[in-house]
Amino acid sequence: xxxxxxxxxxxxxxxxxxxxxxxxxxxxxxxxxxxxxxxxxxxxxxxxxxxxxxxxxxxxxxxxxxxxxxxxxxxxxxxxxxxxxxxxxx
Numbered sequence: 001x002x003x004x005x006x007x008x009x010x011x012x013x014x015x016x017x018x019x020x021x022x023x024x025x026x027x028x029x030x031x032x033x034x035x036x037x038x039x040x041x042x043x044x045x046x047x048x049x050x051x052x053x054x055x056x057x058x059x060x061x062x063x064x065x066x067x068x069x070x071x072x073x074x075x076x077x078x079x080x081x082x083x084x085x086x087x088x089x090x
Contacts, residue, residue: 001031008041017045036062040072052079 004023011020021042028038043058056079062072 001027001034012045017049021045036066043075047075047079052083055079 004027008020008023008027011017011023024038024042024045028035028042031038039058039061043055043062046052046055046058056076059072059076059079062069063076066072
């Protein structure tokens with residue numbers, strides 16, 4: 001797992017986001033016990049890409065099994081506030 005995770009990080013650092021996310025998605029399938037941390041990482045990458053709906057989905061997946069994650073709740077609230085603000089401007 002560590003080797004593949006390092007490959008994903010290298011892809012993201014090289015701005016090859018989809019490749020990095022693809023590796024992380026494979027890790028989610030192969031290592032379900034690490035799903036929460038991997039979903040958070042994918043959500044963070046989607047935030048960098050400004051793909052807010054995908055980021056929300058990934059963050060919400062973390063909360064399905066770990067409802068007390070205040071940091072994840074804060075990330076979700078931040079995205080929702082940005083989306084409301086953007087909708088109000090239109």
